[in-house]
Amino acid sequence: MPYSLSGVGHNGFEKADLHIHTKCSDGIFTPAEIVEKAALVGLKAISITDHDSVLGIDKAKPLASEKGIELIPGVEMSSTYKGNDIHILGYFFDYQHSELKEYLDHCRHLRTERAERMVSKLAKMGVKIGIEQIIVKAQNGSVGRPHIAAVLQDVGYVKSFSEAFSKYLGSHSPAYVKSIETHPADVIKLINKASGLSFLAHPAQNVSDETLKQLITFGLDGIEIVHPSHDAYRQNYYREIANEYFLLFSGGSDFHGMRERDEDIFGKVTIPCEWVAKMKSRLLHA
Known part of the structure; x- marks a missing residue:
């Protein structure tokens, strides 16, 4: 163990x-x-x-x-x-620190932009999902790769979370975009x-x-x-x-x-x- x-x-x-x-x-x-x-x-x-x-x-x-x-x-x-x-x-x-809160709000915006770029890369590979589906999955929280993985699984492009990462979203995979x-x-x-x-x-x-x-x-x-x-x-x-x-x-x-x-x-x-x-x-x- x-x-x-x-x-x-x-x-x-x-x-x-x-x-x-x-x-x-x-x-x-x-x-x-x-x-x-x-x-x-x-x-x-x-x-x-x-x-x-x-x-x-x-x-x-x-x-x-x-x-x-x-x-x-x-x-x-x-x-x-x-x-x-x-x-x-x-x-x-x-x-509640104002500078920290402001920075984290900025990060959440960047995370959504990153997801949009990943969606666009996936589309070029023939894997078509919408950013709206991902935002719904994130329930107004910080958007991340696991939300994209969950949508890929829901739509049937992958069978598991780990397959989504190994095939598309992992750091050495084709749809990856830097954090x-x-x-x-x-x-x-x-x-x-x-x-x-x-x-x-x-x-x-x-x-x-x-x-x-x-x-x-x-x-x-x-x-x-x-x-x-x-x-x-x-x-x-x-x-x-x-x-x-x-x-x-x-x-x-x-x-x-x-x-x-x-x-x-x-x-x-x-x-x-x-x-x-x-x-x-x-x-x-x-």
Whole structure:
């Protein structure tokens, strides 16, 4: 099992999941449904980290409070470095911060434009779907590739979410269009301005060691250690790098609810609440 290092769920550790998506970006559950699910699996703290959106936070707040679950303000922000998509997770920031909100609104506009360009590329390949169908799928949230994948599946062009990515939408596939091209240093600076902490998301997926070292110099506060794409070796590896640079640890299930195996990982790919306490401590002493 690749999750053996999450170190929680045994010996009475309290568990947290700081990487969850909702309908406000490309998840299939509402923020309130996520809180319900978190309560069922015994999570003590969660962060809703929708792509370039903080709309789910206020929607989840009342129920999280009622269920006694700590809701940490979160977001997963897109950036590009040397031609690669880099995702930065923000935590504990002021999500009403005017500059941050303005930037995230701009990102949502860019995401819709990106989807339009993908639809046009698909059309040239004879795969005809409409941008309206995708926007309906996104339910006014941040438009992403999973919404396009869901429409491709609905219309019958692909049989599964993974086929949509391998055939059309993955980063090396013909209909792919690059994500938001903001420099990661600017994203980190913005999270910092809003009094939050910045973490590199799922480094094993697409971040070389050289890029990781460079990102650390931009002022990252931490690294996502626990993620479904990180086996025990990777978790240890990134933990050592984080320790070497005095960085914080984070992690979570990256739950969307639509992918194969998603339901198996919710409540299982978690981190100890002790890591959350260390984040708060860093903020207090900043």
